[in-house]
Amino acid sequence: MSMTAPDLDRLRGVAAPRNHDARTIAALTANPGCARRGVMDAAGVDKDAVARHLGFGVPFGQSQFAITRGNTFEAQVKADGCAELLTLLRDRLGLEVPEVAYDDLGAVGDNEGREVRHARTRKLVQRALETGEGTLFDHPLLRLDIAGRPAYLEPDVIAFQLGGRFHIVEIKSFAVIDGQAEADQVAAAARQSAVYVLALRRLVAELGHDPVEKVAHEVFLVCPENFSNRPTATPVDIRPQLAVLERQLARLTRVDTIVAQLPEEITFDLGEALEEAVRTVEARYAPECMSSCEMAFFCRAEARACGATGALGRSVRDDLGGVDSVETALALAEGVLEPSEDLAETAEQLRLAARLRREALAGVA
Amino acid sequence: MPSSPGAPSPEELEARIAELRTAVRRAMAAGDRQAARAHRAELRAAEGAWDEAVLGDTALGDTALGDTALGEPAPDETADDAPSGERPAPPPPPRAAVPRGLVPVRERVHQALTLIGAPAAPKLIASVYAAFLPGQLPAARLTSLRRDEERSFRSAPYARPYYLCAALTADLLAPARGLLTVSTWPLEQRISGPLSARTDFLTAAIRIAEHAERRPDSPDVQRLLWRFAANIPGAATGAVGTVEPGALIAAARAELDVHAETDRRQRRRAADRARAQLDDAGRLFGARLRAMRSATGTTDGEDDR
Structure with missing residues (x-):
């Protein structure tokens, strides 16, 4: 691993490393099989710039309306010294009335430097662990080592301490209607929260306390309730996401094995050879990438060009295990191609599907 | 100071307005109300001249209409509301007049x-x-x-x-x-x-x-x-x-x-x-x-x- 950092720096070329945030770290777990994303993220390559250079820029980023809505709701919940949040925590968690201390870690004085803020976060967390002082910690700045490089996490989150145990409170603006929220959104929020929980646990461990005991694996998702603007809090168990994340991060530090197999002179510098360099590292495109990865448009074009089954969706790729291209699949289905031993079963199913389709179409005619 | 017979250009008037505002503020800060009042009278005149120079006759009807609708700025408005920095404040657009009696x-x-x-x-x-x-x-x-x-x-x-x-x-x-x-x-x-x-x-x-x-x-x-x-x-x-x-x-x-x-x-x-x-x-x-x-x-x- 110690060998990795210089290699990764060379991969990135002259550009400054791009910092991870909880979003990008969470996205790492969304497509674990993608070597391209793994390598580029580990090297801190600005994927957006690369994609734009290749002519596959993302035409629009996050929706401006969504961002505004999110900020407004967050401001509302935090207004007047977190009045609404305190009410929620008192109702749902039995937070005691005296526990109202609020520390804003968003800036130290008028200094918003990351090191300063992290130092202060660390100090207050330590104090809370030792004396139980402090209840709400707004905008704590946490740090997580990603592939040997510290990444600062700029969280829209409140860490809240109750009885010497920390909980993460994530404020999201999607509605919980009748106790139900959109599964995708909850999953994304849980993945992001898992990153914060992990980072907070690392910090607690560094300070010499038991991380599992001191940081709860249950996070509180604060969302608007039904069709109103009134916040409601839902506990979400993020142990699965935490496990995935830990595995992913461990795997990310083994990114050197992938790098070792790459040619010596390869670099992601914006230049003539960029496209070739990007193509050298294998991608694993799935339609879900569109919502989480800047390279998605490039990978999609590539996957379509070579007729990769992954472009049709993850379930198709899994059903056709071992058959990489659509062309091969069609040939197998029509019996033009004789399947090898390990593909016999897949080929059988494909032929069956082809026959059913023929019969169905014949019935219509 | 009322507009001189030579009809100064709007730029000159703007510079003059900025100068007068600073003077008003200084006088107020020094507690010299008399001087402040005198400067403010000059300031009003300069602003009037600026209106005339920029908007001319065509705008006069508009301004008059706006004045009846909105009223004239309260006399103390400028002294209190003007940003008190070193940068000269731009002359107020005549239409953005504040209703009479409105508190700063x-x-x-x-x-x-x-x-x-x-x-x-x-x-x-x-x-x-x-x-x-x-x-x-x-x-x-x-x-x-x-x-x-x-x-x-x-x-x-x-x-x-x-x-x-x-x-x-x-x-x-x-x-x-x-x-x-x-x-x-x-x-x-x-x-x-x-x-x-x-x-x-x-x-x-x-x-x-x-x-x-x-x-x-x-x-x-x-x-x-x-x-x-x-x-x-x-x-x-x-x-x-x-x-x-x-x-x-x-x-x-x-x-x-x-x-x-x-x-x-x-x-x-x-x-x-x-x-x-x-x-x-x-x-x-x-x-x-x-x-x-x-x-x-x-x-x-x-x-x-």
Whole structure:
């Protein structure tokens, strides 16, 4: 691993490393099989710039309306010294009335430097662990080592301490209607929260306390309730996401094995050879990438060009295990191609599907 | 100075207007009201000349119409509202005239803050103003207020009877984000410790409910009170959305009793430190930290909580 950092720096070329945030770290777990994303993220390559250079820029980023809505709701919940949040925590968690201390870690004085803020976060967390002082910690700045490089996490989150145990409170603006929220959104929020929980646990461990005991694996998702603007809090168990994340991060530090197999002179510098360099590292495109990865448009074009089954969706790729291209699949289905031993079963199913389709179409005619 | 027979160009007039504004401000700061009045008369004349030079005859009908609709700017408006920095203020576009008798923004904020009696965020100030006082106070107009006040104080200390200034964080004595206070309050009241966000909220609830008791009920007031009552245990006794001010006061007092002592102690310590360490401007607008000092992470306030 110690060998990795210089290699990764060379991969990135002259550009400054791009910092991870909880979003990008969470996205790492969304497509674990993608070597391209793994390598580029580990090297801190600005994927957006690369994609734009290749002519596959993302035409629009996050929706401006969504961002505004999110900020407004967050401001509302935090207004007047977190009045609404305190009410929620008192109702749902039995937070005691005296526990109202609020520390804003968003800036130290008028200094918003990351090191300063992290130092202060660390100090207050330590104090809370030792004396139980402090209840709400707004905008704590946490740090997580990603592939040997510290990444600062700029969280829209409140860490809240109750009885010497920390909980993460994530404020999201999607509605919980009748106790139900959109599964995708909850999953994304849980993945992001898992990153914060992990980072907070690392910090607690560094300070010499038991991380599992001191940081709860249950996070509180604060969302608007039904069709109103009134916040409601839902506990979400993020142990699965935490496990995935830990595995992913461990795997990310083994990114050197992938790098070792790459040619010596390869670099992601914006230049003539960029496209070739990007193509050298294998991608694993799935339609879900569109919502989480800047390279998605490039990978999609590539996957379509070579007729990769992954472009049709993850379930198709899994059903056709071992058959990489659509062309091969069609040939197998029509019996033009004789399947090898390990593909016999897949080929059988494909032929069956082809026959059913023929019969169905014949019935219509 | 009225326009000379040679009819000066608009540029010349703008320079002259800027010059006169500075003169008015200087005179006010020095307490020389006589000179200020004289300069202001000149300023009015120069502005009139500017209107004529830029808008000419065609605009005269418009302006007259606008004047009848909006009224002329209150005579004291410019002296109070003009940003008091070194940069020359642009001449006011004639159409943006303010209705007669309207109180300047800082005056309105002062009224609302006096009513609240605790450090408050622009949003709360705006809703309190809307509920109890005439007219509107758009929260967006409060954003630059503190900076303007600070600039004014630094260029001419204590020239105004009060300043709208920052709340100071208890640990670093730095300006707390998004909170406005009045300079005439005791320093303890302007400190914001870890518990202060809550105690200020409760204090504001009590003050506003007391004020509401003295006035006829209105939907705006009810809405404002509900905002407090919904988030104070035991305050919302009646139907959803209706608040009995007496019940709100009792509930807020009960919770305030829990926090008040600790909060007062923290505030007093911070205030003592502020008196010892900061100069006048620092006490009003917060300590400016240099990166060096805060980077060490040690502050005097952290340990004596």
